[in-house]
Amino acid sequence: MKKAKTGLALLLVAAVAGLTACSSSENGNNQESSASSNTGANAEAVIDPMAKFPEPVEVGIGRAIDPNYKFEGSDTAEDNAYTRWLKDTYNIVVKHTWEASIADYNQKVSISIGSNDLPDAMLVNESQVRQMVKAGQLADLTEVYGKYGNERLKQIYESNPGLLDNVTFDGKLYALPETTLPSAPLTWIRQDWLDKLRLQPPKTLEDLENIAKAFVDNKLGGDNTIGIIGTGQGGSLYSNFLASSDHFMNFSPLFFANDAYPGIWVNGEDGNAAYGSILPETKNALALMKGWYDKGILDKEIGLRKSSQEVISSGQAGIFFGPWWSPYNLTDSIKNDPNANWKPFVAPLDAEGKFNSNQATGSTFIVVKKQFKHPEAVIKMLNIHVSEKDPSYATAVGKELTSQEIPLFLIMGHGDQLDYAVNTTQKVLKGEMTLEQVDKLNYGFTYELSSHVKDVKLEPYDNYDIQYWNKDDDFFSHLYAHLNGGSAFINADINWVRSLATAQTQTMQTKWTNLKKLEDETFLKIIMGGASIDEFDTFVTKWKEQGGDQITKEVNELK
Amino acid sequence: MVEERSLLSKVGNGLNVVLLILITLLCLLPVWYTLVISLSDKAPVAAGQVFAWPKQFTFGSYMAIMEDPQFFRSFWISVQRVVYGAVITFIVVLLMAYPLSKSSDEFKPRNVIMWLLVFCMLFNGGLVPWFMTMRDIGLINNIWGLVLGGGLPVFNVILVMNYFRNLPKEMEESALMDGAGPWRILLGIYLPLAKPVMATILIFTVVGHWNEFFQALVLMNKNENYPLQSYIRQVAVVVNTSQMDAETAKRMTSLSNQTLNAAKIFISMLPLLVIYPFFQKYFVKGITLGSVKG
Numbered sequence: 001m002k003k004a005k006t007g008l009a010l011l012l013v014a015a016v017a018g019l020t021a022c023s024s025s026e027n028g029n030n031q032e033s034s035a036s037s038n039t040g041a042n043a044e045a046v047i048d049p050m051a052k053f054p055e056p057v058e059v060g061i062g063r064a065i066d067p068n069y070k071f072e073g074s075d076t077a078e079d080n081a082y083t084r085w086l087k088d089t090y091n092i093v094v095k096h097t098w099e100a101s102i103a104d105y106n107q108k109v110s111i112s113i114g115s116n117d118l119p120d121a122m123l124v125n126e127s128q129v130r131q132m133v134k135a136g137q138l139a140d141l142t143e144v145y146g147k148y149g150n151e152r153l154k155q156i157y158e159s160n161p162g163l164l165d166n167v168t169f170d171g172k173l174y175a176l177p178e179t180t181l182p183s184a185p186l187t188w189i190r191q192d193w194l195d196k197l198r199l200q201p202p203k204t205l206e207d208l209e210n211i212a213k214a215f216v217d218n219k220l221g222g223d224n225t226i227g228i229i230g231t232g233q234g235g236s237l238y239s240n241f242l243a244s245s246d247h248f249m250n251f252s253p254l255f256f257a258n259d260a261y262p263g264i265w266v267n268g269e270d271g272n273a274a275y276g277s278i279l280p281e282t283k284n285a286l287a288l289m290k291g292w293y294d295k296g297i298l299d300k301e302i303g304l305r306k307s308s309q310e311v312i313s314s315g316q317a318g319i320f321f322g323p324w325w326s327p328y329n330l331t332d333s334i335k336n337d338p339n340a341n342w343k344p345f346v347a348p349l350d351a352e353g354k355f356n357s358n359q360a361t362g363s364t365f366i367v368v369k370k371q372f373k374h375p376e377a378v379i380k381m382l383n384i385h386v387s388e389k390d391p392s393y394a395t396a397v398g399k400e401l402t403s404q405e406i407p408l409f410l411i412m413g414h415g416d417q418l419d420y421a422v423n424t425t426q427k428v429l430k431g432e433m434t435l436e437q438v439d440k441l442n443y444g445f446t447y448e449l450s451s452h453v454k455d456v457k458l459e460p461y462d463n464y465d466i467q468y469w470n471k472d473d474d475f476f477s478h479l480y481a482h483l484n485g486g487s488a489f490i491n492a493d494i495n496w497v498r499s500l501a502t503a504q505t506q507t508m509q510t511k512w513t514n515l516k517k518l519e520d521e522t523f524l525k526i527i528m529g530g531a532s533i534d535e536f537d538t539f540v541t542k543w544k545e546q547g548g549d550q551i552t553k554e555v556n557e558l559k
Numbered sequence: 560m561v562e563e564r565s566l567l568s569k570v571g572n573g574l575n576v577v578l579l580i581l582i583t584l585l586c587l588l589p590v591w592y593t594l595v596i597s598l599s600d601k602a603p604v605a606a607g608q609v610f611a612w613p614k615q616f617t618f619g620s621y622m623a624i625m626e627d628p629q630f631f632r633s634f635w636i637s638v639q640r641v642v643y644g645a646v647i648t649f650i651v652v653l654l655m656a657y658p659l660s661k662s663s664d665e666f667k668p669r670n671v672i673m674w675l676l677v678f679c680m681l682f683n684g685g686l687v688p689w690f691m692t693m694r695d696i697g698l699i700n701n702i703w704g705l706v707l708g709g710g711l712p713v714f715n716v717i718l719v720m721n722y723f724r725n726l727p728k729e730m731e732e733s734a735l736m737d738g739a740g741p742w743r744i745l746l747g748i749y750l751p752l753a754k755p756v757m758a759t760i761l762i763f764t765v766v767g768h769w770n771e772f773f774q775a776l777v778l779m780n781k782n783e784n785y786p787l788q789s790y791i792r793q794v795a796v797v798v799n800t801s802q803m804d805a806e807t808a809k810r811m812t813s814l815s816n817q818t819l820n821a822a823k824i825f826i827s828m829l830p831l832l833v834i835y836p837f838f839q840k841y842f843v844k845g846i847t848l849g850s851v852k853g
Contacts, residue, residue, distance in 0.1 A: 099782050
């Protein structure tokens with residue numbers, strides 16, 4: 001029983017990412033606007049974007065299912081508190097045309113597209129959107145979005161410029177993109193190892209180098225101590241514009257601290273778009289990494305290691321780069337070594353003392369089949385998802401739900417969920433706020449965190465060292481991730497760099513795979529010593545010749 | 560001289576034994592390793608510290624499986640699939656192979672049919688056309704799609720056909736003399752004689768159906784209709800950390816772990832391990848007998 005309950009709670013977390021009505025409660029402006037749309041005071045169109053359909057409208061969707069997710073009672077992804085509430089309150093009936101597990105979802109989508117056997121609506125990725133637009137399979141949403149999209153939804157898209165432009169082809173809107181959550185790679189270090197050697201936390205690249213060197217020299221992780229562990233087999237050295245939130249266990253920060261942004265499009269010196277990977281800053285970063293590799297600081301098996309995670313769990317390494325939620329993947333490390341005291345550091349800083357990161361951009365889109373008679377139902381579902389909930393929600397559902405309950409789930413919003421979760425939980429822990437004051441309806445997971453925090457966090461409350469935690473509690477990993485990792489992230493002063501392109505351009509469709517391969521292979525070769533650093537210049541020339549110049553031109557036109 | 564030779568052959572023998580033991584280990588170790596993982600605690604496994612013997616011995620993974628209704632539902636679907644599949648394949652292969660074992664003088668369209676079969680064996684329409692065909696004949700989302708879709712394995716037909724051709728013609732002739740019809744000859748003479756080869760194709764089919772996971776991923780629209788291997792695949796598939804976000808990370812901590820997956824895989828291996836020995840004695844005989852004559 002207890003187990004089932006935990007499973008449920010665990011997955012509620014997802015809702016932190018998802019429920020978005022949140023900021024409206026804090027922002028007077030927002031509240032007004034969504035209140036007005038709720039009452040149907042949309043004077044221009046005389047259409048109430050939140051009105052109940054007079055007759056039940058059925059929406060058949062393709063759905064990704066997490067086979068490990070535990071629903072409440074006999075609920076399923078197709079029939080649960082949220083879908084029942086949708087039906088009762090709005091007459092929107094969600095049916096599953098097909099289901100597939102998360103791992104197989106993409107394959108199923110591809111077959112759907114290939115056989116033109118589409119559900120009314122589903123979630124797809126960027127290249128699938130393009131494929132479907134080309135095949136003429138998608139409904140033009142321009143008009144329905146204009147008519148039925150409520151103010152809150154439009155506000156979100158307006159506050160994220162470029163999102164809709166990416167999926168507008170010949171002036172027609174073909175998909176609804178997500179906004180996604182902020183993410184940046186922090187430097188995670190074993191504080192207990194730092195203490196053992198009486199070292200100060202790092203600020204600069206040089207500090208980090210010295211710490212890693214000291215860890216290796218003193219064999220803190222055994223004879224085969226690895227200084228900094230990162231990219232493993234099949235992984236990428238850094239996040240790129242197509243996988244922008246890929247921040248776990250790679251070497252992005254070493255580039256960012258050199259003011260280099262490989263893998264994304266930045267503003268070049270002449271004001272035109274430039275690909276970060278071919279700029280001199282990236283060359284500097286690679287030279288630095290080559291040096292570190294030769295000194296034995298970076299993992300010798302970089303890019304080849306089967307499981308970098310294994311190295312962390314076995315206590316062989318004391319430094320890696322990862323986002324705030326990395327502690328979720330540290331539980332095995334802590335279990336194997338109760339002294340493993342992982343701490344996140346907003347480092348290394350660049351020469352000017354700034355902490356840089358690329359900005360994460362979303363990669364999931366709602367698309368609607370061309371023949372579907374009620375595309376407005378899909379828009380309404382998204383309206384409902386992002387807006388303050390109808391009063392009936394409190395009794396019918398009563399809490400935040402996850403992507404497993406909410407059909408066509410997109411991560412939408414202004415991204416204050418983590419801030420609220422961390423700040424509120426800290427306040428409840430210190431007694432500055434009572435549990436009753438937590439906004440349970442809009443921040444259900446924060447409520448869960450807050451109600452467990454006193455069982456899990458021991459005094460002193462503002463010290464997140466591993467010995468001040470009750471590690472046996474089922475909620476430990478959540479609170480440990482949010483307080484230890486989340487607090488460092490939300491308080492960090494981050495200089496965000498957003499890629500000018502967030503999707504593939506025309507020429508990329510045919511050339512990108514090869515260019516990417518050229519890039520990855522050259523960089524790994526340079527770091528591991530198979531090629532000298534001068535190889536970088538050859539790479540730049542080759543990259544430009546093999547289509548890079550053409551692509552850069554196309555990206556420039558996006559600006 | 561003679562002694563030397565026997566010494567040499569002794570050494571050779573010894574080498575053979577060692578080599579065979581090594582090969583046996585090569586087959587056994589993965590099974591053993593899976594068992595060891597399934598009986599260990601999650602943390603040492605994640606750290607790569609478990610090799611030949613379980614660490615922090617626990618039945619936790621097996622207990623967790625007992626609480627998972629979908630595991631048993633899928634197990635049952637797999638059993639059904641194997642039974643239906645084996646029966647259907649057995650019948651159609653037998654009925655196909657017998658006429659085809661005749662010469663084209665006796666059975667006129669033989670060569671045409673043979674060509675069709677071989678063509679189907681060598682070429683196929685690809686995934687999407689296959690899916691569309693299955694959809695159009697209504698085999699989506701039900702177990703018959705899995706059973707009928709590959710119900711006539713051409714390779715097995717050829718195997719059985721060649722076996723029949725090797726049987727002495729005189730037997731059939733004498734049976735004809737005695738007034739037996741083709742059905743009687745097939746069921747009363749050929750089938751009993753073909754036990755080894757039929758057992759062989761039966762085990763091929765059973766193993767094939769039991770282990771096949773891909774068709775269900777494509778044909779089934781609901782996860783609850785998945786057979787066991789498809790179900791295990793979707794929970795055991797390794798999450799690529801480069802695509803991981805906060806949500807997946809959260810799920811992974813509690814749910815996705817190697818020990819549980821190993822336990823599921825081990826349980827799924829058991830049925831085959833149990834039935835294999837019974838077919839074993841026919842196995843080699845079946846393949847070689849059928850394959851001599853091309």
